[in-house]
Amino acid sequence: MFSFLYNPGKFFIAAEKSHNYIKMTAIYLMIIGILYALVFSPDDYQQGFTVKIMFIHVPAAWLAMFTYALMTIYGILALSFKITFGYIFIKAVAPIGLIFTLMCLITGSIWGKPMWGTWWVWDARLTSVLILGIFYIIIMILNRSFDDIENGEKISTIFVLLGSINLPIIKFSVDWWNTLHQPASISKLASPSIEISLLLPLIVMTIAFKVLFLFLISLRVRAEINIRKQILKE
Incomplete structure (x- = not known):
């Protein structure tokens, strides 16, 4: 039933069949999410309109980590x-993870300038996310740097596993050290410290980002399967 999750041929067929449905769902959800988050959600009483950066920053941060966890x-x-x-x-999803990491870092810096008075601080959370982006870049380079494709893939995969130690550091850095970055305010399901008027559009945007993520995976993995087929033919 779930063999498409590890079989290239079955994944290709499943992704090809669902491609248009995922694409249209992603488009509709992103339109609804952007309108809800940026137009119809209220400004924060302290942060003003700046709080709406969260609707891009938070889903991007989650997916940056989730992509690496999948890898x-x-x-x-x-x-x-x-x-x-x-x-x-x-090989296929590393660029996707890098894109979400860059989105997280850039939107975080844009938010940080008016809130903290600076574009960047060497805060534990920020620094560990930056390291995540560096891991993505190194993995992408390693995947393309060897004439022997199998060796390159194995070396880059070992590097993926080494980098996974950074994930709990990102997650718990705000608890382990004194940081400027605020602690979890959404994952506390029992009593999230965020107003419902901001939480609902954030949930919509998060779902939209996740469907977009599925669409990008479908594109990238199918492309990588085709490249591999071409190499094997040669």
Whole structure:
């Protein structure tokens, strides 16, 4: 039933069939989310309109980490069980993870300037997210730097696993150290410290970003499968 998650051929077929549905859903949700978040949601009483940067920053931050977590899982499958699709997946989605990481860093800096008075501080959370972006870049370089494709894939995958130690550091940095970055205000499901008028549009934008993420994965993985087929033919 779930063999498409690790079989290149079955993934390609499933992604091709669902491509248009995912694309249209992503477009509609992004339009609704942007209108709801940027136009119809209220300004914050302290941050004003600046608070709306959160509607892009938070989903991007979550997906930057989630992408790397997925890469770690597929890296373990590839190295431990010799599942070739793991290498394909890592190579395909690393650029997606980098894009979301850059979105997180850029929107965070834009928010930080009026709130903190500076574009950047070497805060534990910010620095660990920057390191995440550097890992993405190095993985992408390693994947393209070896004449022997298999060696390049294995080395980059090992690097993925090494970088996974950064994920709990990002997550818990605000609890472990005194940082400027605020602690969790949304993941506390019992009593999230965020107004419902801001929480609802954030949820809509998060869902929209996740569907967009699925669409990008569909595009990138299918493209990488085609590249691999072409290489094998040669």
